[in-house]
Amino acid sequence: xxxxxxxxxxxxxxxxxxxxxxxxxxxxxxxxxxxxxxxxxxxxxxxxxxxxxxxxxxxxxxxxxxxxxxxxxxxxxxxxxxxxxxxxxxxxxxxxxxxxxxxxxxxxxxxxxxxxxxxxxxxxxxxxxxxxxxxxxxxxxxxxxxxxxxxxxxxxxxxxxxxxxxxxxxxxxxxxxxxxxxxxxxxxxxxxxxxxxxxxxxxxxxxxxxxxxxxxxxxxxxxxxxxxxxxxxxxxxxxxxxxxxxxxxxxxxxxxxxx
Amino acid sequence: xxxxxxxxxxxxxxxxxxxxxxxxxxxxxxxxxxxxxxxxxxxxxxxxxxxxxxxxxxxxxxxxxxxxxxxxxxxxxxxxxxxxxxxxxxxxxxxxxxxxxxxxxxxxxxxxxxxxx
Numbered sequence: 360x361x362x363x364x365x366x367x368x369x370x371x372x373x374x375x376x377x378x379x380x381x382x383x384x385x386x387x388x389x390x391x392x393x394x395x396x397x398x399x400x401x402x403x404x405x406x407x408x409x410x411x412x413x414x415x416x417x418x419x420x421x422x423x424x425x426x427x428x429x430x431x432x433x434x435x436x437x438x439x440x441x442x443x444x445x446x447x448x449x450x451x452x453x454x455x456x457x458x459x460x461x462x463x464x465x466x467x468x469x470x471x472x473x474x475x476x477x478x479x480x481x482x483x484x485x486x487x488x489x490x491x492x493x494x495x496x497x498x499x500x501x502x503x504x505x506x507x508x509x510x511x512x513x514x515x516x517x518x519x520x521x522x523x524x525x526x527x528x529x530x531x532x533x534x535x536x537x538x539x540x541x542x543x544x545x546x547x548x549x550x551x552x553x554x555x556x557x558x559x560x561x562x563x564x565x566x567x568x569x570x571x572x573x574x575x576x577x578x579x580x581x582x583x584x585x586x587x588x589x590x591x592x593x594x595x596x597x598x599x600x601x602x603x604x605x606x607x608x609x610x611x612x613x614x615x616x617x618x
Numbered sequence: 619x620x621x622x623x624x625x626x627x628x629x630x631x632x633x634x635x636x637x638x639x640x641x642x643x644x645x646x647x648x649x650x651x652x653x654x655x656x657x658x659x660x661x662x663x664x665x666x667x668x669x670x671x672x673x674x675x676x677x678x679x680x681x682x683x684x685x686x687x688x689x690x691x692x693x694x695x696x697x698x699x700x701x702x703x704x705x706x707x708x709x710x711x712x713x714x715x716x717x718x719x720x721x722x723x724x725x726x727x728x729x730x731x732x733x734x735x
Contacts, residue, residue: 386623
């Protein structure tokens with residue numbers, strides 16, 4: 360498949376052939392596994408204090424006293440004495456099966472499977488129906504996959520970046536993301552995850568020359584160097600087909616990567 | 619576990635549908651073979667296919683065809699996948715490599731088709 364390289368104004372510069380990686384069949388099942396594994400790597404372990412409710416020398420009196428065999432605090436002539444402790448049924452006792460911090464939450468995925476997921480997700484970014492299905496606004500985008508000259512990497516002002524987005528018809532997607540801001544449903548909003556928003560275009564570059572800073576304030580836009588590409592960036596929320604902008608040298612690198 | 623590969627699922631759906639339409643029991647048998655786990659999927663060498671077929675016969679392999687051995691005659695063979703060498707050897711003697719949906723479409727009544735595994 361041949362595609363055109365555009366300059367920053369949206370004019371066609373030249374035509375190149377797409378690397379073979381774009382011919383990988385779509386494997387949503389593998390992509391999903393890879394993304395879920397990657398998401399699990401960001402989760403912090405959480406658990407209760409293993410000694411909680413056990414810091415007492417309470418023992419049961421055993422049978423024959425006409426009372427329950429509940430472990431009770433030792434001693435007499437102070438309020439806590441002879442009160443139930445330690446057991447799950449007692450106030451201040453331990454929990455039966457508390458969450459444990461040593462639980463394995465890091466999901467592993469085989470190396471070849473992970474690479475297949477990345478290859479397949481890359482191929483999906485060149486599939487117009489798949490990109491539209493993800494919900495991106497692509498009516499004004501001249502070509503999918505969108506490849507831009509290397510000058511894109513050297514943009515270092517947000518204003519220049521904005522004109523670039525407008526020239527290449529990517530602005531509607533940025534607006535879509537801006538309008539998608541909302542307050543998170545549920546308790547997450549009191550736990551430091553108050554605002555949610557959609558995912559916009561991904562810029563894949565060979566080497567950063569200022570673009571990372573320039574688009575830093577655009578909501579939903581991510582910049583990634585081509586050898587750091589991962590399935591979560593290419594298929595956010597396990598749905599493949601993100602609107603992706605490649606620089607020409609990044610496309611060139613794909614001839615050898617992830618094989 | 620059944621394979622989650624969309625290609626396999628598509629093959630199963632296609633086989634079951636055709637079996638219902640034409641009453642061809644062979645397609646149901648094949649569909650059941652594809653419903654098994656990936657570890658149980660077969661791979662068949664050309665030598666074995668050569669031993670059990672005659673000229674111009676139609677063969678289905680519910681798995682992969684590998685290239686070891688010599689193929690002496692022309693056959694029509696459908697499989698989930700072919701190795702490069704197997705494909706070359708089959709085409710060298712004038713045979714044809716097909717996908718499963720293709721052979722279902724071509725010979726819906728499944729008469730004279732062999733399953734080799």
